[in-house]
Amino acid sequence: MASRFAKVWKGGELRATKETLPNLFVRRCQATPERVAVIRRANHRWETLTxxxxxxxxxxxxxxxxxxxxxxxxxxxxxxxxxxxxxxxxxxxxxxxxxxxxxxxxxxxxxxxxxxxxxxxxxxxxxxxxxxxxxxxxxxxxxxxxxxxxxxxxxxxxxxxxxxxxxxxxxxxxxxxxxxxxxxxxxxxRPDDCASIVYTSGTTGLPRGVVLTHWNLIAATAGALQVLPIQEDSVSFAVLPLAHVYQRVVNIGTVMRGAATAYSTPRTMAQDFLEVRPTLMAGVPRLYERIYDRILEEVKEKGRTAQRAFDWARGVAIEAARAKSSRGQLPLGLRLKWALADRLVYRRIRAGLGGRMELFFSGASALREDLACFFNGIGTTLLEGYGLTECAAPSNANPMGRVRPGTVGPPIPGIEETLAEDGEILMRGPGVFPGYHNLPQATAEAFTDDGWFRTGDFGAFDADGYLRFLGRKKELLKLSTAKFVRPMPIEERLKESPLIEDAVVLGDDRSYAAALVQPHYETLLRGLREAGVHIADEAIRWGTNILGERVIDEISPDVLEQPQVRDLIQGEIDRLNAELEPHERIRRFFLVPRRFTIRDEDLTPTLKVKRETVLRKYAREIEALYSPVSR
CATH class of the missing domain: 3.40.50.980 (Rossmann fold)
Structure with missing residues (x-):
């Protein structure tokens, strides 16, 4: 039947047997019984299981x-x-x-x-x-x-x-x-029997139970494996929550391929990289941001010469990633610069990742383009993808050798995608769920009359079918001037600043856009102290981040209201505003004094900001951003 949409992007033919997960597992154990399946810590040492x-x-x-x-x-x-x-x-x-x-x-x-x-x-x-x-x-x-x-x-x-x-x-x-x-x-x-009920992370409301069949999970995994190079000799580094279908599908993929899975935690991963020496890892943007921040901290500790070398090498990496994406290869001059940067900087970074890391996956939320370019430019590959729990995680992925930073790639085999008139991503395929558990009305509303799943996300395709993720439909802001603002791209650009760790753009039913900004407290504190500004110890409360590192959990609002601090953040916002449409520009901002955490329910378990929770928590401060006094 012909589609009613002008353009449908197809991921190609899915090559997979319609079966069940228990059958798949039994067949793998019979086919390669002596291959290593599991690498885990037991009694303070690593052990393997076949x-x-x-x-x-x-x-x-x-x-x-x-x-x-x-x-x-x-x-x-x-x-x-x-x-x-x-x-x-x-x-x-x-x-x-x-x-x-x-x-x-x-x-x-x-x-x-x-x-x-x-x-x-x-x-x-x-x-x-x-x-x-x-x-x-x-x-x-x-x-x-x-x-x-x-x-x-x-x-x-x-x-x-x-x-x-x-x-x-x-x-x-x-x-x-x-x-x-x-x-x-x-x-x-049977393949169409329910295998799992997975509850959504609830960034915009109450979690709903997503029914996933055996065939949903197998089809999604098989489609991803047709474009992602997991091989028999791969060692997958499992660090994300398995309660999220993303890591679970990666682990199913290692069983399909007969590869090994090494189990780690965010707090031990730095040492585990060196001991296990994995070849691939699935992560979320915030995890890659923390890895990058750790690299920056290690560089700073080595002094100004190392800092200058890194800054230059970082620029070369980003330039190389963009050149490879647009041209397919590096011009001679850039190849020479890259070789020097590799000898001075990149090799040491790769050694810190175990020395064998070939492939990073990123999913669950949007990845900053500069981070994608950095990891793709240092001799590793970072493939950004897209998916939802409702499609058993993967629906799009950048293919090896044809990475386009800033996009989540074309549909994987078995998946078809198109855009609704308002730009919402619609999809269908064997990985797409049959419905929400005990919610027939929500299930009916999730699909069009002709069977397309409404993802609730905005997107745009380029001429080759690479999808650019533009944020959640529910998060679209409509100003009182009737102009629309998509917050996610602005938030991601703000987070490219070394001074800004997180941001939530505001403006729904308001006359202009504003933002809650969580500064990068450690960078801010270092800069203030280097400038001779005294910060009392009692103005800071320390804690640990997801990597187990000592970080500032909370900082006194009095520190954040100092003119030097506001001027620094205003400068970062001004630079971004110069690139935005007038109605998108951030007119006012509030500096959040407490780090967003899972513990405080500001973040989902996959480290995405829970907008509704944050907006409720800072309702008074948001009102002040729109009061006549703050103007």
């Missing part, structure tokens, strides 16, 4: 779950940090014909209650004391929940109400007679 061992442990745990009465089609709530046991539980639950419901370990008890009730979870597997406490707080309101299992010992296991994961797995090891039942369960699962 696919044979991985398969045995999944089978043992699955039989253990069966012995607890886990029935076909029941839901299992899984709440843990990224670790091997997360995937162990995932494949075991799916092998029983169950539905795995991932929950971020940062969730509050009320959100855990919502997800467990909505999914009708009969079993919950949690990581440790902290997660167990959340669940026990709401357990009396979960009538369907029959069993709670902890991954780490908590001291609260009683053999009845709270069990240990190792005990459940060992019980399954002692029940070989359940093998036939397990094989029957695996055979009973």
């Amino acid at each position: 696919f044979r061992k991985y398969g045995e442990e999944v089978g043992e745990l699955a039989r253990g779950l069966l012995s607890l009465g886990f029935a076909l089609g029941e839901s299992l709530l899984l709440m843990s940090q990224t670790r091997y046991e997360w995937n162990l539980v995932d494949f075991a639950g799916l092998s029983c014909g169950g539905i795995v419901v991932p929950a971020f370990p940062t969730l509050l008890p009320k959100t855990v209650l919502h997800q467990a009730l909505d999914s009708n979870a009969t079993m919950a597997i949690v990581e440790d004391d902290e997660q167990l406490a959340k669940l026990l707080e709401v357990r009396d309101r979960l009538p369907s929940l029959r069993a709670v299992v902890t991954i780490d010992p908590t001291g609260q296991e009683d053999g009845e109400r709270v069990l240990r994961l190792d005990d459940v797995r060992h019980a399954g090891r002692d029940r070989p007679e359940l093998d036939e039942e397990l094989r029957s369960r695996i055979g009973a699962v």
Whole structure:
């Protein structure tokens, strides 16, 4: 049937067998039993597990779950940090014909209650004391929940109400007679059955349960693998939350390819890079921003000569990335400069990443173009992509050798995309979900009459089908002058300043645009002290960031209101305003004195700003930006 849209971009033919995740896993373990599947820390040292061992442990745990009465089609709530046991539980639950419901370990008890009730979870597997406490707080309101299992010992296991994961797995090891039942369960699962209910991160409202089938997850992963070079000898560095479908699909991809997954954490990743020496990593923009900031800090510590060399090399990297994107190769003069920069700077950066890192993926939110160019220009490859939970994460990706920084690439195989009249991205394909759990009205509203999924995102395609992500439709600002402002591109440009860590552009129903600006506190403090400005110790509260580094969590508003500080930030805003349309220009700003964090619910678990939360928190300050006095 002909499309009613003027242009439909197709990602090509999907080459994949329509099957289930348990079947895929069993076939992989049988095909390459001696290949390394898992690299993990155990007892303060690294150990490896082969696919044979991985398969045995999944089978043992699955039989253990069966012995607890886990029935076909029941839901299992899984709440843990990224670790091997997360995937162990995932494949075991799916092998029983169950539905795995991932929950971020940062969730509050009320959100855990919502997800467990909505999914009708009969079993919950949690990581440790902290997660167990959340669940026990709401357990009396979960009538369907029959069993709670902890991954780490908590001291609260009683053999009845709270069990240990190792005990459940060992019980399954002692029940070989359940093998036939397990094989029957695996055979009973169909590709279009629900594999998982994944709750959206809720940047613009209450999280909704996204139903993902086995075929959704396999099709999305297979399509991505047709353009992303994960090979048998790859070592994937898993550091993002597995509760987000993005990292989960990458881990499914390593099983498809027979590659290894090394499990790390943001706090230990710097040392783990050196010890594991991975070849690829999936990340989010804020994680790459922190890695880049760490590189800058290390350069500053080496003195002015090193700083000048880095600044020059950074410029060469960005120039090289842009030249390669536009021309396909570097002109001779730039090749010579790049070779010198590589010898002086880039090799050391790559060595700090383990020395074998070939490929970074970036997704979940928009990546600053300068960061994309930097990582693509230092001898590594950073491929930015796009996707949503509703399409099992990947729908677009920059292909190897044809990277265009600032875009998220063309659709992956199996995906078709077009734009609605207002510029909203519409898509369809086998990775696209069938609907929201228990929300028929929301499901109906999510699709057009002819089956296109409304992503809720704005975008634009270039002549070759590369998509540029332009922000969430719900975040579009309409000024009282009837002009529209897309906040995301402006926020990303503001964050290119070394003085600005985060920004939230304002202006809905107002006469002009304004912004909440979170300064880069450490850079600001260093600059003030170098200028001879005294900052009292009590004006600063220190904490740690996602990498475990010591950072400023909060700074006195009195410091931020100093004329020198406001002048510095105003200068950065003025430079950006010169490039914007008059109605887009930032007229007023408020300097946020407290870092946006997951803990304070300013950020989602994937480190995206929760606009509605931030706007409520700073409602008084926002009103002041539009009062006659502030003008």
